[in-house]
Amino acid sequence: MVWLVILWILFFIINMVLIGLNLYQIVCLSDLEADYMNPFESSSRINAVIVPEFILQGVFCVLFLVTGHWLMFLVTLPITCYNMMLFMKRQHLIDVTEVFRFLSAEKKYRIVKLAFYLLLFIIVIVRFVLTVVYSIMDEDDEAHEFGIF
DSSP states (O other): OHHHHHHHHHHHHHHHHHHHHHHHHHHHHHHHHTTSSOHHHHHHHHHHHHHHHHHHHHHHHHHHHHTTOHHHHHHHHHHHHHHHHHHHTTOSSOOTTTTTTTHHHHHHHHHHHHHHHHHHHHHHHHHHHHHHHHHHHHHHHHHHHTTOO
16 A cells, blocks of 8 residues: 555656646747747747657656556546657747747647646545545554454
């Protein structure tokens, strides 16, 4: 049961990193929109974190599959497939010459992903707490069974 607690802590950490990467991209796009950053700098900063985000999202999805959390796997599968599609079509990077044309769409896309990651964050927190509670209850039952208490 301890390995489940460690697993949910790992899921929590991965989810927090995904939220952080997504927030960073939204901030870069907002800075570009407000003219605090030039298009080249903004594009290079965002492009530097896109592939690590895609890889981490894929690991997140595969970990749910490997550990037998089927519902969570099915929840994370669509965004993983979408990320893979963008990567295969080579549409995952922001083009510095086209950044202003697609600025609004890119921000909306990342805000929707942020909402998705925040929903996953809530689910992961709830599942983590339930796992800890069940683990503690299970230990109490074993202690009573062996006459320790």
